Amino acid sequence: MNKKKILLVEDNPSDIELTTRALEKSKISNSLVVKEDGAEALKYLFEECGKADYDDYPALILLDLKLPVVDGMEVLKQVKADDRTKRIPVVVLTTSSEEDDIDNSYDLGANAYIRKPVDNDRFIVAINYLGLFWLLVNEPSYRY
């Protein structure tokens, strides 16, 4: 399995822990980097990743939409507009099922859109699937 990091952009502490737990339950052992607002996430991706003595780019970005400071949509826009990060799969992970949010996410280049189920058993299954697909089944670009 791809041993690169997963970047989780999420502000709710309970959600961060539940997602961490779901990843563990799914035996996804990639280490997790958590950024709690959009500005932090962008700073991490554009200033800390890709430098020789710093972090590599993540293999996968799990992105919430409702975020403080800079919202998820803006993060998505910047990630997909920058040559360094545009090929990193971004999975929108949110509670919103508003049609506009779904369409705008795809228009901006989101690779998948998942509405977090309230039923935690189903949430774990969803995380399991997406980990399996994006880290194992899907062939990533090697040039980022």
Add this chain to the structure above:
Amino acid sequence: MLKSITLHKPKKAVVTIIDRIEELERKNNELSLQLEQANKEMEAFAYSVSHDLRSPLRGIDGWSQALSEDFEDSLEEKAKIYLSRIRYETMRMHELIEALLKLSRLSRRVLERERIDISSMAEFVVERLREHNPQRRVIVVIEPGLTVFADRFLMDIALSNLIGNAWKFTEKKELAQIEIGSTFYDNERVFYIRDNGAGFNLAYAKKLFGAFQRMHKPNEYPGIGIGLAMVQRIILRHGGNVWVETEVDKGATFYWVIRSNV
């Protein structure tokens, strides 16, 4: 002197009446605008509430699930049962919120009217029900060629709920019968759906079309009481009416009329 009075008085009266009418019209417009604004605000509120409530609910279910799974060995049986109750109630609240969201979506949708064959739409709904419940034996009679000028998406939801209800409440009948047809009432084409199911006491049905109103116990007939609220909202949005005739154990007939010139 007399001459001038007969000339001026009626004129003045006419002017006053016109002024009054204009004033009333202005007030009426103002009120409609305010009402529209209030409705919009309420819908926006319902929408944001249903989104924002989802997050803590996920937390409640998430941590209950984590507790019962990660501490399976140390939890007593009773504790596990309590935890499953918490999760069950959480899911119920989630269902209610989803229903609220659905209702607000119905109200926000911009109507796109077209000529719809509701007889064949009803056939499709019945087909779906038969596929889902192959064990049920229900006689369904649909009058052919019924059409309305309405929003297809919304009419499908309304019909699905009306037929779904008739289907559900005839569950305990040996010979379940559902009839969909039309009749004339006050010179207007009125559609109806009649079943020979459980029916209910009309005296308790004041709020039948309100959200989350139920006429039966959950263990008799499941449901959260959102179907008829959606039906009514859809029919009202089409400038129509919906009403019911029913008696306990004698089935129910729901009538609805849709007006195309709204």
